[in-house]
Amino acid sequence: MKKNWNLPDLKTARIRTKENTLIEHSLFEIPEEARNMGSGKKYFLRTYGCQANERDGETIAGILEEMGYTATPTWEDADVVLMNTCAVREGAEQKVFGEVGQMKHIKKARPDMIIAVCGCMAQEEAVVNRIITTYRQVDLVFGTHNIYRLPKLLYETYRTKKRTIEVFSKQGEVIENLPARRVGTHKAYVNIMYGCDKFCTYCIVPYTRGKERSRLKEDIMQEVNELIKDGYKEITLLGQNVNAYGKDLGYADGFANLLEEVAKTGIPRLRFVTSHPWDFTQSMIDVIAKYPNIMKYIHLPVQAGSDEVLRRMGRRYTIAEYKELFDRIKKAIPDCAFTSDIIVGFPNETEEQFQKTLEIVDYCKYDLAYTFIYSKRAGTPAALMEDTVDRSVKEEHLQQLIARVAKYANEKNQSYVGKTEWVLVDGPSKKNSDVYSGYTETQHLVNFRIKEGTKAGDLVQVKILEAKSFTLDGEQI
Numbered sequence: 001m002k003k004n005w006n007l008p009d010l011k012t013a014r015i016r017t018k019e020n021t022l023i024e025h026s027l028f029e030i031p032e033e034a035r036n037m038g039s040g041k042k043y044f045l046r047t048y049g050c051q052a053n054e055r056d057g058e059t060i061a062g063i064l065e066e067m068g069y070t071a072t073p074t075w076e077d078a079d080v081v082l083m084n085t086c087a088v089r090e091g092a093e094q095k096v097f098g099e100v101g102q103m104k105h106i107k108k109a110r111p112d113m114i115i116a117v118c119g120c121m122a123q124e125e126a127v128v129n130r131i132i133t134t135y136r137q138v139d140l141v142f143g144t145h146n147i148y149r150l151p152k153l154l155y156e157t158y159r160t161k162k163r164t165i166e167v168f169s170k171q172g173e174v175i176e177n178l179p180a181r182r183v184g185t186h187k188a189y190v191n192i193m194y195g196c197d198k199f200c201t202y203c204i205v206p207y208t209r210g211k212e213r214s215r216l217k218e219d220i221m222q223e224v225n226e227l228i229k230d231g232y233k234e235i236t237l238l239g240q241n242v243n244a245y246g247k248d249l250g251y252a253d254g255f256a257n258l259l260e261e262v263a264k265t266g267i268p269r270l271r272f273v274t275s276h277p278w279d280f281t282q283s284m285i286d287v288i289a290k291y292p293n294i295m296k297y298i299h300l301p302v303q304a305g306s307d308e309v310l311r312r313m314g315r316r317y318t319i320a321e322y323k324e325l326f327d328r329i330k331k332a333i334p335d336c337a338f339t340s341d342i343i344v345g346f347p348n349e350t351e352e353q354f355q356k357t358l359e360i361v362d363y364c365k366y367d368l369a370y371t372f373i374y375s376k377r378a379g380t381p382a383a384l385m386e387d388t389v390d391r392s393v394k395e396e397h398l399q400q401l402i403a404r405v406a407k408y409a410n411e412k413n414q415s416y417v418g419k420t421e422w423v424l425v426d427g428p429s430k431k432n433s434d435v436y437s438g439y440t441e442t443q444h445l446v447n448f449r450i451k452e453g454t455k456a457g458d459l460v461q462v463k464i465l466e467a468k469s470f471t472l473d474g475e476q477i
């Protein structure tokens, strides 16, 4: 009965072989019968998680629009609802289950509506089992490796009126020539690689996203050049660990060379995320320092301040090595802004080890840091580690860490007061449409009064008048 289902399998997802990356330029197609399926119909897409997932959301939207669907901002009136999910922490998953739960009664009233769950949660065995047993309103589950098959999967679900589950747990290939409906009109994400082979012991991403695999440089450059032609002002190159770009294709100094080639196109603003502190090469630093259109902003997640915890996390560097890299970048690029990701409450993290995390925050004085309580992910090595630390201790540590991070974020923001900064205008700010917002080169958010005629996508100079804890206020000059 359930023979056609393809269920996820975390054990297979962990396998890595030395096989070459397969680059597919012609796998995506919309079958004849599915071509007009969406005509007169609406889709609702909600995306959680990192920029990689946001970029996948743009692909999903692009595919649906090629099938004739139009977007709707509310799921109540949608013909197809897609939840593009994140599996990195339990909280993100609970939210999705809550929302899918709420859709039950609408599905009852409108049985023709199709509810789909995709993204990283779909790659997890436990999640898919839970959907099978308790979330009967879900019609379609597909994973991160088979987005290109969405037209076929959607058509089959619609035609058979039966549940379709298709998740591949494999190393993965690179699928080119997918459509995209981009969210931004002047800022764009460009994938340069997929997957992750770092296997940090707490992290589910290497299982949900497969092997590290790079796109060909010519395919990336083609996308970049099209974006420039379409008037985009800022490009962010995406990878779970961009330092590894091109290694699977045999490129030497892959990321530094790619970054340089993209910078040479003259795109006004170039960014990249995420760079792992391990294997951050001198040639990368040199390229960032050399080109004014590469933004002086580096997201350099430290995760923890104790060598013992870093070792158990499988992070491949010591705090001394992290500091040495940090200092070397600072010396080469004095105005560089740094942000970080930090986890508290890793299994059995002691008080003393947590203090070391505060110490590295004191040392780096990050412009901002994203802080998390460790969340146990089934299938990862850390999930098997014994943990005797009380939840209340972890919460207390998180509060201390948030306060310390806020102190430096505020100090950094104060240092901008009186200065004039280049800002890329995003548009009217969310809270007050008389005020516009945008980001500095160093990725600080600014709310400011514009001069007449200024519009989204303009690069303007803004005098910073005041600093709030996490934002700046100013006026265009």
Ligand code: SAH
Binding pocket: 050, 088, 089, 202, 203, 204, 205, 239, 240, 241, 274, 276, 301, 303, 341, 342, 343, 372, 373, 374, 375, 376, 377
């Ligand atoms: N590839 C990127 C981002 C990975 S996910 C990187 O390595 O930096 C983003 C952040 O989520 C991580 O940096 C980490 O701080 C956090 N994270 C990942 N797994 C987690 C877990 N199990 N519990 C809590 N935080 C986690």
Ligand code: SF4
Binding pocket: 196, 197, 198, 199, 200, 203, 204, 205, 206, 240, 241, 276
């Ligand atoms: Fe996860 Fe580590 Fe890979 Fe980042 S580098 S995605 S934290 S395994």
Ligand code: F3S
Binding pocket: 048, 049, 050, 051, 052, 053, 085, 086, 087, 088, 120, 204, 205, 208, 209
């Ligand atoms: Fe989440 Fe998947 Fe990104 S787990 S952080 S959406 S790679």
